[in-house]
Amino acid sequence: MRVQKCKGSRDLSPAEMARFRTVESAFRAGCARWGYEEVRTPTLEYLHLFTSVGTLTPGMLGKVYSFLDWNGWSGERVVLRPDGTIPVARYYIEDRAEKAVARLCYVANVFMFEETGEKDRERWQCGAELIGVSSPLADAELIALAMEVLKKLDLKCLELRLSHAGLIRALISSLGLNDEEQTSVLDQILDGNIDVLARIRPGKPELARALASLLDLRGKAPGFLHNIKALFVRDMPQLVAPVDNFIATVDLLEMLGCDYQIDITSGRGFEYYTGVMFRILADGEHIGGGGRYDDLIPLMGGKKTPASGFALYVDRIMGKLAPETAKSQTPGVLVKVDATSPETVSTAMDIVRGLHEQGFVARLDLGEPTPDLGWTLDMTESPFVLANRLDKRRFTINNVADVLAVLGEEDARPNRSA
Numbered sequence: 001m002r003v004q005k006c007k008g009s010r011d012l013s014p015a016e017m018a019r020f021r022t023v024e025s026a027f028r029a030g031c032a033r034w035g036y037e038e039v040r041t042p043t044l045e046y047l048h049l050f051t052s053v054g055t056l057t058p059g060m061l062g063k064v065y066s067f068l069d070w071n072g073w074s075g076e077r078v079v080l081r082p083d084g085t086i087p088v089a090r091y092y093i094e095d096r097a098e099k100a101v102a103r104l105c106y107v108a109n110v111f112m113f114e115e116t117g118e119k120d121r122e123r124w125q126c127g128a129e130l131i132g133v134s135s136p137l138a139d140a141e142l143i144a145l146a147m148e149v150l151k152k153l154d155l156k157c158l159e160l161r162l163s164h165a166g167l168i169r170a171l172i173s174s175l176g177l178n179d180e181e182q183t184s185v186l187d188q189i190l191d192g193n194i195d196v197l198a199r200i201r202p203g204k205p206e207l208a209r210a211l212a213s214l215l216d217l218r219g220k221a222p223g224f225l226h227n228i229k230a231l232f233v234r235d236m237p238q239l240v241a242p243v244d245n246f247i248a249t250v251d252l253l254e255m256l257g258c259d260y261q262i263d264i265t266s267g268r269g270f271e272y273y274t275g276v277m278f279r280i281l282a283d284g285e286h287i288g289g290g291g292r293y294d295d296l297i298p299l300m301g302g303k304k305t306p307a308s309g310f311a312l313y314v315d316r317i318m319g320k321l322a323p324e325t326a327k328s329q330t331p332g333v334l335v336k337v338d339a340t341s342p343e344t345v346s347t348a349m350d351i352v353r354g355l356h357e358q359g360f361v362a363r364l365d366l367g368e369p370t371p372d373l374g375w376t377l378d379m380t381e382s383p384f385v386l387a388n389r390l391d392k393r394r395f396t397i398n399n400v401a402d403v404l405a406v407l408g409e410e411d412a413r414p415n416r417s418a
Contacts (some may be wrong), residue, residue, distance in 0.1 A: 008114055008121035019318040019326040023153065024107055027126040027312065034141070036105040038127050041087035043109070047077040049090060058187055063113040080111035084127045085309050092131050093302035101132035124178040124314040134294055135307030136248035139276045144256055145289060146280060146310050153265055153317065155326050159281040160259065161266040162250065165273035165291060166242035168264070172234055225250065249276050272296040282320050288312035332361035332373030333403065338380045348379050354400030361403065377403065388410060
């Protein structure tokens with residue numbers, strides 16, 4: 001029987017790994033500049049972490065990989081994490097709750113069952129969480145960080161779409177539904193079924209107008225939100241607080257020069273969202289998003305702690321990188337050496353080590369197909385010759401200092417394009 005990988009899984013080739021590391025590096029560098037610290041949580045978590053507080057919608061819970069852990073006496077049901085935020089929130093409660101503000105980031109794989117096996121069941125995401133602050137400025141910071149990373153990757157046709165879970169919740173609570181019906185409607189909206197709102201027929205005319213206005217809420221100007229507030233402040237005062245919060249966040253994004261579109265129907269995400277939600281698209285494909293989740297940590301047993309965060313979907317972003325974006329900017333040297341000459345081999349190894357210490361790529365020629373390296377150092381004859389493979393220039397070399405001098409003169413230092 002031919003050995004095959006699991007359905008819905010994928011191998012990453014060297015070229016794909018170069019793209020993966022490009023995304024990962026840009027994300028880590030962006031987080032470091034904004035003062036976020038990296039954490040790593042376990043792949044396995046207890047299932048009740050995702051079910052006991054209603055953190056995932058039923059549609060998402062139906063796709064998790066869960067099984068009994070018989071290694072020990074507990075027989076607890078565990079899960080391959082389907083989300084990156086909830087484990088970080090659990091980590092914060094256990095280990096960082098004493099900090100007033102925590103800026104945390106991660107790179108992690110998440111798992112979600114997909115029936116056909118044609119789509120990936122293991123996916124990678126880069127995420128950032130800002131815990132301990134409840135303000136529009138915190139939401140704006142996270143959005144600015146996410147967009148900064150994506151722009152560093154030179155992605156084209158980026159779109160930022162904004163919605164607000166608090167506004168949606170406030171409207172749903174006014175529709176005369178019982179608690180179970182409200183939860184069902186919210187879950188369907190967050191799973192992407194916005195049409196469920198259009199099918200509801202409120203008994204009061206002002207609710208019908210509010211519902212229609214909410215579904216039509218699309219555009220850039222904050223005036224859309226001011227109009228909603230002016231129209232319904234008297235009949236529906238519960239809309240005022242979420243609308244004011246939404247306006248404050250949008251005003252900050254305006255000041256930051258961040259291009260966006262208000263689209264309340266784009267509010268897909270997790271049941272734990274409570275405030276501003278955002279989705280980021282590139283060429284029309286959803287490549288990331290996040291939002292505010294002030295109730296999550298207290299629901300998980302922690303203190304009342306506001307928080308917000310986002311995730312960027314590495315697999316999707318990788319496919320949108322331009323070839324030159326994922327190409328290494330560090331010059332490489334292929335060293336050809338006569339293996340029968342111990343003295344030459346020793347000198348070659350000294351040169352390779354010296355290049356490595358200075359941050360260059362260097363490898364021995366073992367007879368394989370010529371790699372994509374910009375320089376060759378031929379040590380099979382005397383004197384040694386360093387050649388540029390692009391323009392065919394040649395330089396006589398005696399030691400590693402000579403190699404470094406030539407590469408330095410050619411402005412070929414690592415990270416020279418940074």
